[in-house]
Amino acid sequence: MEIFYSKDIDGTTIRLNPEESAHCVKVLRHREGDEIAVMDGAGTLLWCRLDDASPKEAVATVVRREPGFGGHPYRLTLAVCPTKNMDRYEWMAEKATEFGVDAIVPVIGERSERKVCKTERLERIVLSAAKQSLKAAVPVVAQPLSVMDFIASFASGASAPVSGAASVSGSGALPLGGASADGGEPLKLIAYCFEGEKLSIREALEASSQRDVVVLIGPEGDFSPREVAAAMKAGFKPVHLGASRLRTETAALASAAALYYKYI
């Protein structure tokens, strides 16, 4: 099964962009009258009839809508410091999408070696991973912000929307802080390496009925004490990820897997 992607949906008429049109018509050789599946990136799969098999702008008519296609029964925001080597971060974004993630937020820590993170490539990667793993919702890739600003967005009363990846997300903005989608406060977890009594991420997830989960993962050099203190104050719960020393990108994926397994 091959899923196409379009944001150009007007009532029951869908247009594919040149890249998707070429793939549909030239590579997969779809012809007028064929049934094709198109995702809107926001969670709905649209079963369509191809009306115009143009390799530059294919046009199709929506026959049936399937909301929540390939969805998961939770909302996960992974706020992860970019790794020195961006390949590792991109890999994490791809794999987290396969498991199920709703937003990936590149956060820059005080000890981050990498202070910049371009999101265009990440957006392409999560779109491709969503299509490949048959999910009609594409994770939002947020614009980078500092760990402190990310934490501050959860301070009581704060609800400043941080601009997401408008071209992909559907909503165009990612409400990072404040109330969660279902009105309650999200379960906010921070994984760091400092010693101390902590729950494992599995225990923390099992102890909560909150399906809106935020996990904050630090850089190679860990969070600064100031960042940890600010996170505690904002209600983040410290968790550990077990005895293994996991790289940043592996820790992020381990978090996605833990939530995935809670609802498997």
Next chain:
Amino acid sequence: MEIFYSKDIDGTTIRLNPEESAHCVKVLRHREGDEIAVMDGAGTLLWCRLDDASPKEAVATVVRREPGFGGHPYRLTLAVCPTKNMDRYEWMAEKATEFGVDAIVPVIGERSERKVCKTERLERIVLSAAKQSLKAAVPVVAQPLSVMDFIASFASGASAPVSGAASVSGSGALPLGGASADGGEPLKLIAYCFEGEKLSIREALEASSQRDVVVLIGPEGDFSPREVAAAMKAGFKPVHLGASRLRTETAALASAAALYYKYI
């Protein structure tokens, strides 16, 4: 903390190979008298005093041994069909090592597009990942064999050892089939995409007290019905990995994560 690796251990005298010696003496600038940590690849960390800071063959004396360093409370064999793109397989080997895996067996399925798999690079990757994640045991990378031969190695009475990665494994041979390390039959799981009533891998792991676990993961085109039938006959339990369509390498990692979380 930096861990060196040596197989050249004679009583309390350890010699590092030229690559490790150069890293120890030229890059990290260790001098005679320094304390260094050396892993034997079989699970023991050796705290040593550097006696000869030769950049070509450093020599050290063992001061203290720490068996089971960075170990995990289970034994996991991941038998995974190589992916078309070997980068993805190598990534899986690295990440599985971070979580904890004892043997990686490249198995060639009847529907595998990739029929060959060179293990030299994989061995270097798991050694590097073990060092990086502070584990003194390096996973064995077995020589590739067919899915059918792998399954046959578990048939009752079979105990043919399949040659492992002698240069890294310590044991030089990986007893694939037959009895497990603790004498019992390992828990053998097969993940495949055919429809049908199956436990999730989490449920299957939770229902078993067996700490010796084998997970068989198929190629992009899934196992053949013949392979699935042979696995059932050999006592493999079918499991699913949840609603998400995971790539081969992600499925392997999801399995490693499931076992990791059982004992976290």
